[in-house]
Amino acid sequence: MTKYHAMREVPATAGFKKGDVLFLCGELFGRGYANGIIDEARAKGMTIIGATVGRRDSDGTLRPLNAEELAAAEANLGGKIINIPLEAGFDMEPGKDGVTPCDRLKGVKPDEWASVKLDPAEVDFSRKTGTKRFRDNLAAVVKELSALLPSKADLLVVHTMAGGIPRARVFMPILNKLFKGQGDRFLASEPFWNSDLGQLCALSFNEVTADTLGYLIESTASLREKHDVRYAAYGYHGCEVMVNGEFVWQSYTPYLQGWAKIRLEEIATAAWDNGIKATVYNCPEILTNSSALFLGVENSLYPLLSALKQEGVDSVVDECQSLLKEGSTTGDLVKIATDYLVNPLITSTRDYDSWPQHNSPAQQEYMLNVSAELISLNADPKEIVCAVLSRAVFVGVGRLMFNSSWNPQAPVFWLNHDVIAKALAGI
Ligand SMILES: NC(=O)c1ccc[n+]([C@@H]2O[C@H](COP(=O)([O-])OP(=O)(O)OC[C@H]3O[C@@H](n4cnc5c(N)ncnc54)[C@H](O)[C@@H]3O)[C@@H](O)[C@H]2O)c1
Secondary structure, three states, X not given: OOOOOEOOOOOOOOOOOOOOEEEEXXXXXXXXXXXXXXXXXXXXXXXXXXXXXXXXXXXXXXXXXOHHHHHHHHHHHOOEEEEEEOOOOOOOOOOOOOOOHHHHOOOOOHHHHHHOOOOHHXXXXXXXXXXXXXXXXXXXXXXXXXXXXXXXOOEEEEEOOOOOOOOOOXXXXXXXXXXXOOHHHOOOHHHHHHOHHHHHHHHHXXXXXXXXXXXXXXHOHHHHHHOOEEXXXXXXXXEEEEEOOEEEEEOOOOOOOHHHHHHHHHHHHHHHHOOOEEEEEEOOOOOOOOOOOOOOHHHHHOOHHHHHHHOOOHHHHHHHHHOEOOOOOHHHHHHHHHHHHHOHHHHOOOOOOOOOOOOOHHHHHHHHHXXXXXXXXXXXXXXXXXXXXXXXXXHXXXXXXXXXXXXXXXXXXXXXHHHHHHHHHOO
């Protein structure tokens, strides 16, 4: 288990300059974490180069972006995209028998999840094929990237990839129950995780969320011979938020990507031990395209309001207040979130050493009810406080990661609400 290591002070301003390059490994979405660090790099005049996961045609073939998709993605990124598909994972890779993991699950009904049996040898064959495809494509991407790097440029490689839910139809209803189910619709994460379907997810999460960082570090070895290269990746391993005036470590349950995120930390630590500047930055819970499935993950975002007040970042607090229903205040949000964070249903399983924890019916029901109560305080369900706070977090995290990456001090850092509020106070 990685030793807990929080960043407490805002790092000095980075010396990256015009001509240096930020390479984003993963696609950029409107509210995704990577926006923060890209804006920092752009403000310094750095060149931004991006990647794509590619797209699947209706027959399942993985292809690069077409001209229209490429133009839209480059406009969104504000930089060139190396158009070679970097989809990770193996859910659509044939096994030895020609059948993909997704196709093996065709016709399986959601309530049959416990009885599904998958041949580990076939799954492993698909996994190895997926890894080979990813690494071959990554090698081609790195070749293009190398040709684009000015001779004296420093390179900041940003890893933002996470995911890997197999795209078989059966998973969506199962995951909805796992993360959002209450009463009859509740599904316990522990037996699911130990089932063959759960273990397929585990392998896929490891591949997409963690091992891609290892492949990225390996495939860019030649770049390290000619350039100063730093690697920064987004992790999650709980987060400290302000509870009754003190910063307290807490986490979202059930976070099934947690084991893959620990593996990501281990990959950065192993690289660091070999003299490579690779750092995983563990970040707070926010709402993005990827986290939208995990209702309740945002309950611990509201205490950021307290940290922002403490650091005098009033503009964000005022903006949140303006989105609330008449008669509601940001103080109400903090009170409800605080009650949640000190409730025994939430604290009884809070334990760093045995993280990540599985769900229980009472804990999940309480988490979802608090989530609904907090969201109901917004005047307009389409313009919510969580979006403003999420943006503040990715801006603050972007600034911290960018500046810390100039002279990185460790393979794993936690960026908690305290230091993020401090970073925002300096903007
Ligand atoms: N949202 C949160 O609460 C939160 C908290 C801590 C850390 N993070 C981490 O931040 C990073 C960015 O996530 P985000 O929440 O901003 O969401 P996002 O949806 O904006 O980003 C997810 C990224 O994963 C990539 N990706 C997804 N499936 C992939 C696949 N099969 N192969 C290759 N790439 C794939 C996408 O292209 C995208 O770049 C992730 O590592 C995530 O785990 C998120």
